[in-house]
Every structure is written in structure tokens, then in C-alpha cells.
Amino acid sequence: MYFDINDLGEELRSARLSLGLTQEQVSARARVSRTTLLKLERQVVVDIQVNVLLRILRVLGLDLKTCALDYSRPDFEELQRQNRSKAEKQRRIAPSSKTRH
Helix, strand or coil: CCCCHHHHHHHHHHHHHHCCCCHHHHHHHHCCCHHHHHHHHCCCCCCCCHHHHHHHHHHCCCCCCCCCCCCCCCCHHHHHHHHHHHHHHHHHHCCCCCCCC
């Protein structure tokens, strides 16, 4: 899985809302403009300084994590395993259609 700027914007907005904070509150605490935060949440920021992003993340109780990228492509068997795993998870999560009274 690769990083997508859209995921970042959604994460920031979701964290902010779950904390019950406004854009104004977050931007003031992070010492950034509301416009910068708005653009990040709406995925229209082209460039942002790392220290600015880190301040916003700290206010929201988030962290920046790095991980090694895997550029290999899964083979057919791996794709089948992934699909089976997803299907099994959904079966465990989905409520049973049979209810007893």
C-alpha cells in the first residue's frame, strides 16, 4: 500500500472532528493558518513543510510513521489469499442473518 495525499487529508479531518475541534482551534494550537489546514483537509496542498505537518499532527494526537515500500507485485496466489482473507474477515464481522427467539 502506498501513501496517498487524499488519505492524509481524510485522516486529519476525521481526527479533528473526533476531538470536537474546529479548524480555527487546530490551526491556532499548531501555529499555522486556517487556510493551510483547510487545504490539507481538502487535499489541495501541493507542498507543506514537515515541521508544519508535524505540529498539526501533534495537536490532533497523530504521528508520522515511515515504513519500507514494497514495490513487488503480488502473484496470482497471493491475490487469492488476500481475497480469501478479506472475505473471512467480512464473514466474521457481518451479523448472522439467523436470529433465535
